Amino acid sequence: GENVEQHPSTLSVQEGDSAVIKCTYSDSASNYFPWYKQELGKGPQLIIDIRSNVGEKKDQRIAVTLNKTAKHFSLHITETQPEDSAVYFCAASSTDPGTYKYIFGTGTRLKVLA
Amino acid sequence: EPEVTQTPSHQVTQMGQEVILRCVPISNHLYFYWYRQILGQKVEFLVSFYNNEISEKSEIFDDQFSVERPDGSNFTLKIRSTKLEDSAMYFCASSSYRINSPLHFGNGTRLTVT
Numbered sequence: 001g002e003n004v005e006q007h008p009s010t011l012s013v014q015e016g017d018s019a020v021i022k023c024t025y026s027d028s029a030s031n032y033f034p035w036y037k038q039e040l041g042k043g044p045q046l047i048i049d050i051r052s053n054v055g056e057k058k059d060q061r062i063a064v065t066l067n068k069t070a071k072h073f074s075l076h077i078t079e080t081q082p083e084d085s086a087v088y089f090c091a092a093s094s095t096d097p098g099t100y101k102y103i104f105g106t107g108t109r110l111k112v113l114a
Numbered sequence: 115e116p117e118v119t120q121t122p123s124h125q126v127t128q129m130g131q132e133v134i135l136r137c138v139p140i141s142n143h144l145y146f147y148w149y150r151q152i153l154g155q156k157v158e159f160l161v162s163f164y165n166n167e168i169s170e171k172s173e174i175f176d177d178q179f180s181v182e183r184p185d186g187s188n189f190t191l192k193i194r195s196t197k198l199e200d201s202a203m204y205f206c207a208s209s210s211y212r213i214n215s216p217l218h219f220g221n222g223t224r225l226t227v228t
Contacts, residue, residue, distance in 0.1 A: 043221045
């Protein structure tokens with residue numbers, strides 16, 4: 001079945017440094033890739049997404065890149081701040097005939113050290 | 115900004131009891147979902163719902179589970195006879211469109227089965 005792998009599972013960076021989280025998906029028909037941030041006690045919140053017709057998208061300190069050939073996509077956070085500390089999930093759309101859902105990665109716990 | 119609301123935030127129940135988890139999706143959204151997250155693990159798809167019927171369900175969503183949209187605003191998940199392994203965070207989500215549309219999650223209900 002469809003699968004999304006996410007690495008690393010935990011990531012600690014110094015405040016001001018960059019953080020990169022990587023995901024690999026298995027369904028070559030996936031064409032939508034959202035990233036969610038989950039803070040303690042809350043539901044996942046969308047922070048950025050990318051569609052398969054675009055290779056890169058940026059929103060202030062956050063960027064996402066997509067390599068469709070390799071079935072990789074990555075989240076880049078620059079100039080990290082303590083409030084960036086959270087669990088980040090990647091997801092990929094699953095487009096098997098007759099179905100539609102997101103498959104989530106296993107999550108990355110990001111700690112930004114002040 | 116409109117948001118998905120879930121009640122209760124925490125539910126404790128005894129094994130074998132029935133529970134109903136409630137959600138109010140964003141008002142103009144048409145697609146509704148339940149996801150589950152066992153502590154420290156990834157977000158898992160349970161069921162999607164559109165036009166007053168289930169669109170798709172996962173293997174987790176067995177006969178013990180049911181969903182309902184009893185009126186124009188609420189969306190409920192019922193677990194008929196809870197098991198210890200049903201203990202998890204349950205997230206409701208909604209989206210405007212079926213394909214390539216961000217999911218908007220609620221803050222979840224933490225279900226503890228004792």
